[in-house]
Amino acid sequence: MLEAKSLQKNFGDVTAVDGITFKINKGEIMGLIGQNGAGKTTTFRMILDLLTPDQGEVLWKGKKLTNKVFNQIGYLPEERGLYPKVSIEDQILYFAQLRGKSKKEIKPLIDDWLEKFDVKGKRGDKVKTLSKGNQQKVQLITTLIHQPELIILDEPFSGLDPVNAELLESGIREAQANGASIIFSSHNMNNVEELCDSLIMLRDGNQILNGTVKEIREKFGRTKLFLESSLSLEELKQFPGVQSATVNRDGISVIQLSAAENGKAIFDAATADGYIPTFSQQPPTLEEIFKRMVGEKNE
Structure with a gap:
């Protein structure tokens, strides 16, 4: 050791x-x-x-x-x-x-x-x-x-x-x-x-x-949400705690939340009609944490 x-x-x-x-x-x-x-x-x-x-x-x-x-x-x-x-x-x-x-x-x-x-x-x-x-x-x-x-x-x-x-x-x-x-x-x-x-x-x-x-x-919270549903970006941006919403190259909505608990309301709305292909709430990646903690200019 x-x-x-x-x-x-x-x-x-x-x-x-x-x-x-x-x-x-x-x-x-x-x-x-x-x-x-x-x-x-x-x-x-x-x-x-x-x-x-x-x-x-x-x-x-x-x-x-x-x-x-x-x-x-x-x-x-x-x-x-x-x-x-x-x-x-x-x-x-x-x-x-x-x-x-x-x-x-x-x-x-x-x-x-x-x-x-x-x-x-x-x-x-x-x-x-x-x-x-x-x-x-x-x-x-x-x-x-x-x-x-x-x-x-x-x-x-x-x-x-x-x-x-x-x-x-x-x-x-x-x-x-x-x-x-x-x-x-x-x-x-x-x-x-x-x-x-x-x-x-x-x-x-x-x-x-x-x-x-x-x-x-996990210390940084599960504030990144990946969603594949019928909800549009404009609809997603109206939910409380949504800081940004974009669509990646795979057609999946990527939503940045101010707090992890804000994901529940989006989940309830997205699944109101039943099954959706993707709902994944994740903490930031290590690269995102690195940039946040030491400054992207120092990467």
Whole structure:
């Protein structure tokens, strides 16, 4: 279990991280989200002891992190770093050895990992001959191949097309199934909603939301209504609490309510003559919450 207690980091007069607290249990995935400069990477660097917190502490299984523990960590930094003139195989072996693994342990695994991530290249090819996307997949392999118990991924989906993003998701889920504790940052809220058991949202170094995706969405109320009925937009706009009403590309009315309880009157009216194809009252999406909480200009 990874635990951060009241982490704070200052750079001169700037407080980059201010009192972040969280826990990630074995086999859990946590998302760390926020606008650029919110403190995500600084938080990762404090966990990894690359930066020393001015206040607070980081614990792994109830104890402070040691060199032995760092061999159990897989870290993918936002700034990718591979040696372009080194072969894929030597690159993977080098990073694995840094984590205490031997060549004998890792060599037999390389082909399976290259296949798992669909890397377009042979193990003897130099990294510089690969496309940017395939280089990124090689770096992901170096992060995961030593079977770490704690995985930290800083913007892992950046630059990946949907197919390769799906491969990464599969790799993350496999690591989770093997009991790894995983924390990752992303600006893609769909990835966060799809993968995370819990999340933290940062704004200017402050922790402004913390909980499961469902808990956080439900806090904002079920104020978005999707409706397919005979009621026109003009009729819908007349109901109390309706802030807006539009029709999406599928022909379904999308209604923004000021409060969740305003949906009942619309439901009663829409179903007065019986069956309707669609009535779904939902909380805002994570992306909508992100824009609301940190400002759309900072997305």
